[in-house]
Amino acid sequence: MTWNKTNMVNEPQGDWGGPWTERKLETFSKYVWSYLTIMKKFPYWKTIYFDGFAGSGTREKKIKTELYQQLFITEEEEKTYKGAAERVLGLSEDLSFNYYYFIDKKEESLKKLESKLKDKFKNKTIVYRAGDANKQIAELATALNSKELAALVLLDPFGMQIDWSSIEKLKNTRSDVWILIPTGVVVNRLFDKKGKLKFSKKLESFFGLPIEDIKSHFYREQKVKTLFGEKEIITKISQPIEKIAKLYADRMKTIWKYVTDEPLVLSNRNGVPIFHFVFASNNKNAQKIAKQIIQST
Numbered sequence: 001m002t003w004n005k006t007n008m009v010n011e012p013q014g015d016w017g018g019p020w021t022e023r024k025l026e027t028f029s030k031y032v033w034s035y036l037t038i039m040k041k042f043p044y045w046k047t048i049y050f051d052g053f054a055g056s057g058t059r060e061k062k063i064k065t066e067l068y069q070q071l072f073i074t075e076e077e078e079k080t081y082k083g084a085a086e087r088v089l090g091l092s093e094d095l096s097f098n099y100y101y102f103i104d105k106k107e108e109s110l111k112k113l114e115s116k117l118k119d120k121f122k123n124k125t126i127v128y129r130a131g132d133a134n135k136q137i138a139e140l141a142t143a144l145n146s147k148e149l150a151a152l153v154l155l156d157p158f159g160m161q162i163d164w165s166s167i168e169k170l171k172n173t174r175s176d177v178w179i180l181i182p183t184g185v186v187v188n189r190l191f192d193k194k195g196k197l198k199f200s201k202k203l204e205s206f207f208g209l210p211i212e213d214i215k216s217h218f219y220r221e222q223k224v225k226t227l228f229g230e231k232e233i234i235t236k237i238s239q240p241i242e243k244i245a246k247l248y249a250d251r252m253k254t255i256w257k258y259v260t261d262e263p264l265v266l267s268n269r270n271g272v273p274i275f276h277f278v279f280a281s282n283n284k285n286a287q288k289i290a291k292q293i294i295q296s297t
């Protein structure tokens with residue numbers, strides 16, 4: 001498979017990752033449990049569960065690409081896989097959201113998810129919406145601004161599909177969010193060694209910053225003397241993956257009051273960080289709980 005503009009910033013089709021997926025979902029499920037346990041005491045709030053990248057609930061056919069080989073899973077992991085939707089719905093009878101929204105751009109994936117869930121969770125109010133997560137986040141934000149609604153939002157694409165302009169819309173809402181940032185697996189690959197950024201538009205929409213500003217975080221410019229006079233050289237900073245996570249978390253701090261400073265780091269089998277899973281909320285206690293869960297996972 002050749003890399004092109006589309007597949008470089010998006011995700012591999014149907015390729016759902018290795019043991020790090022399990023860590024991500026375990027961390028998230030623990031948080032959902034705590035969230036619902038606390039919210040039970042505040043019946044004034046109507047709760048929404050919003051999954052912007054719900055998927056089909058099963059792992060699909062793997063497509064081997066150079067970039068995603070490191071995400072592969074074993075047959076055993078595949079058999080025992082349970083996606084976020086099933087885990088959240090199946091927590092326990094008394095721990096329930098008032099509404100569940102499952103979004104996916106692929107209608108067929110949602111159909112599969114629906115057929116997997118519909119008989120098992122008949123007593124829950126579940127809405128399946130096919131469409132781009134960005135558009136649906138905007139609709140969620142509007143709903144949160146006008147009603148007594150609190151939302152727990154999961155945004156876990158494998159690529160850079162979320163525009164910063166969508167995240168911004170959640171400012172001043174009663175929202176707790178977990179966002180999966182494809183720090184090592186995608187974003188870092190867009191920062192080439194020499195700073196010739198081919199995907200500057202994508203980087204701008206992802207971070208919500210002008211490209212020169214983004215560049216200043218990841219490159220150093222130096223003037224060096226050569227036989228032919230002074231020359232400017234550009235070098236990429238060390239530990240760029242951690243820096244990507246930090247920059248994104250700093251951006252999140254402009255939207256939510258509390259953001260986990262030490263996100264869950266998900267690494268591939270070689271120990272290289274591929275994703276960072278970051279939590280944000282306007283509630284200090286929520287941040288404390290997320291932090292404890294991350295540390296214990």
Ligand SMILES: C[S@@+](CC[C@H](N)C(=O)[O-])C[C@H]1O[C@@H](n2cnc3c(N)ncnc32)[C@H](O)[C@@H]1O
Nearest residue numbers: 053054055083084104105106131132133158161
């Ligand atoms: C990583 S999977 C989701 C995993 C799922 N949350 C789970 O726990 O099992 C990604 C899904 O996102 C969907 N997707 C990709 N881009 C999207 C977009 N812009 N808007 C909504 N869904 C999108 C894909 O169709 C795919 O089904």
